[in-house]
Amino acid sequence: MNAAEASGRDARAWAAAFADGRARPAELLERCLGRIGRYDSGLAICNHVGEREDLLHQAAASQARWRRGAPLSPLDGVPFGVKANVAVEGYPWHGGISAFRERRASTDADCVRRLRAAGMIPMAVFNMHEAALGATTNNPAFGTTRNPHDRARIPGGSSGGSAAAVAAGFAPLALGTDDLGSVRLPAALCGVVGFKPGRDEIPAGGVMPLCRRLDHVGVLGRSVGDVGAVAGLFRQDSEPADHTDRAARRVGGIARLARWTVTIREPACGAIDEAFNRLVADHGVSRDVDWTDVDLSALRRAGLLLCERDGAELFSRALSDNPDGFSRTFRRLVEWGAAQPPEKVRRAERVLEDVRRRLCADLGENLLVSPTTPHLAPALGDEVPVTLADLTAPAAIAGVPAISVPMETSGKGLPMGLQISGLASTDVLQAAGKLFPGVAGCVP
Secondary structure (H helix, E strand, O other): OOHHHHHOOOHHHHHHHHHHOOOOHHHHHHHHHHHHHHHHHHHOOEEEEOOHHHHHHHHHHHHHHHHHOOOOOOOOOOEEEEEOOEOOOOOEOOOOOHHHOOOEOOOOOHHHHHHHHOOOEEEEEEOOOHHHOOOOOEEOOOEEOOEOOEOOEOOOOOOHHHHHHHHOOOOOEEEEEEOOOOOHHHHHHHOOEEEEOOOOOOOOOOEOOOOOOOOEEEEEEOOHHHHHHHHHOOOOOOOOOOOHHHHHHHHOOOOOEEEEEOOOOOOOOHHHHHHHHHHHHHOOOOOEEEOOOOOHHHHHHHHHHHHHHHHHHHOHHHHHHOHHHOOHHHHHHHHHHHHOOHHHHHHHHHHHHHHHHHHHHHHOOOEEEEEOOOOOOOEOOOOOOOOOOOOOHHHHHHOOOEEEEEEEEOOOOOEEEEEEEOOOHHHHHHHHHHHOOOOOOOOO
């Protein structure tokens, strides 16, 4: 297989090639390892890569299953990586926190166990923002991850390493976590697909928590079909992993798309607005769901308060035993959260509950579309716009499925993301596949 053909494939295309003998799992694995070896020193994406001999052994076992016509799933033999807060047996499991640098997972997280049972190969641990509390992936203990599209810019966070890894071709798929947008935001800035299913659709056991009422496990990949196939592996019923045909019959196309009209306090990027308006016009989205009366920044801050307060509680012992194992910024954030009076916390909880109810009611039969973030990837060292996650926070707070898919690139060559939210994952994935039917390219 030539390099151009290989670079245009998503995970499902590779698996189809495994099935008919045009490619072997080891071939894809070696390609990923080769790209890591060539490019990671300049991107700081990988915290850990599995032993090559062990990974190739798993690939050979997958190849034997495909040869027998007995794969464990449609993605048997496909490698994937995980955010550093997701446990993989024997791999580092530190959550981006220096205090846990030497900790290794004694068992797989539930989500990793499920993917292993499907024949997939966990191959690497990817960098993240410290404790998942931030949007840059500038990690003081494990390095500053860079955006593969422009190494002078951030990949977003907190799942920035997972998004950058997919964009750089280090792995066709990666797991991340999302509390206020931490899967979708870096997906948008890195030009890949990032899917946050509804709450508990992907089990969170063995995933280091930050705020249990907001924590979601999500998937990043190069195509909507790929992330849908992974999400399908977690379904308990007998539906196929790729349920886009079923969803299309039930939904009847994407006629229910509605523009989510919001107000952003900081000036939004004009290129993003223009691209979004073109896409909306091309797909005949005529109805609006008006949220211009909602203070999205106040909503995001209410969610952040709960993350900071819960983070203070979850890491209290480690913070007491080894305060220098946490950055000054992290300590300041959680100390502030812990110091807030109970009434302020209750007000924040009421704000979140009110928004959850409103979003679920406004979704109804709609699928809401908006830019994923109103900003292009900020430059390293620049002040990050406080509104970067304003558009992603509501779906996480409501616990409803949401996905970011690439729109087009800006005049600066930077990715821009489109977000689709709904009440059912199958509906969201089906609409996303219509709006982004292609495969995101790999960049060095």
